Amino acid sequence: MGVVTFPGSLDDTDAARAVRYAGAEPVPLWHADRHLRGVDAVILPGGFSYGDYLRCGAIARFSPVMAELVPAARAGLPVLGICNGFQILCEAHLLPGALTRNAGLRFITRDVGLTVENTRTPWTSGYRAGQLVRIPLKSGEGAYTADQATLDEFEAAGRVVVRYVGNAPNGAARAIAGICSAEGNVVGLMPHPEHAIDPLTGPSADGLGFFTSVVRAFAGALR
Template sequence: MPARVGVVTFPGSLDDRDAARAVRIAGGESVALWHADPDLHGVDAVILPGGFSYGDYLRCGAIARFSPVMESIIAAARDGLPVLGICNGFQVLCEAHLLPGALIRNDHRKFVCRDQRLRIENTATAWTSHYSERQEIVVPLKNGEGGYVADKATLDELEADGRVVARYVGDNPNGSYRDIAGITNEAGNVVGLMPHPEHAVEALTGPGTDGLGFFLSLAGVNA
């Protein structure tokens, strides 16, 4: 994987250290990025972690999108920097218009926390190349506002262009349209994923190591 992977900490982030640990387990060097510092410190990729950035005021991710570090990340992502947004990070990416659509309150109006089966639909992104197409994996899911929504034209475009990265298998946990668990931008360098692969990188904890592939996929980036 790239030598240096930045992990952003916003006020309210709670999975930043888990993401940093996943980077290290995959063989990379994690670099702490602070929300108020626009300097990306020469990292080769960035992870926006899960949590409740800025307390989820206004909308989830709505304030984080305007933090100084995000201005740099938005510009770098448009130039090809690999960016992975997990859970709240996915919400931030949508608010920043790096990914289309939005994440809204779960259709059953309850927080969900469980091990979730996913099917990897796109293995051509910077974050999923370690997987096989249509491979099924199990990683933890924990969200209260994880329902992915978009208008029909956007959903049809995502489907036609193969930009759905992962889908929920079995019961849809949050009412996401078309069972979408993750998507990518047109270039494949920006990925948003609602479940938490960083919590499934060691056999000792979590449901196994199925999530490690997201971090190992970076091995071919900047090689």
């Protein structure tokens, strides 16, 4: 499973650790790579790619590795964007909408409760519909927004993957914490499941399911 590192990425090592916990091999991908090294899935980790100049994810969207990733994702490659990775997916138009400044204009770092609403993606198939999980949130521009027609389409098509329990701490529209592409293979998530894979180092192991789900999906496909 490929883990992309951009200049300014902070959570690539944590994402690679989560991949190992899930029983897979993390394959490092550098932002300047022009190939994906034959990986079966890709994670875009959190951080501040290219220093968040212009807009979060705006420069990363034009990196060489994204020139390979975008068509691969459109062809069905599973891709998970976490926090800054979610922002990059939106900038690359693999997911609609945008991530804007948090309500109150404050950086938020806290553990949050989420409801898993879509278990049909390769990243969430190991969860139960309606399952409650607790994982960390840490971002300054994490409020998801889109026009009303897009939001209504998400609701009708079941493309809201996870939703904040109660009011969104960052002011996200309809308390949306994560969404998926129409095909379900591309998922963007603002909270950080890679920081909740072991109760020793996080609030729970609730986030591990995002990584074991995709590993099991591949295992099932090979049978």
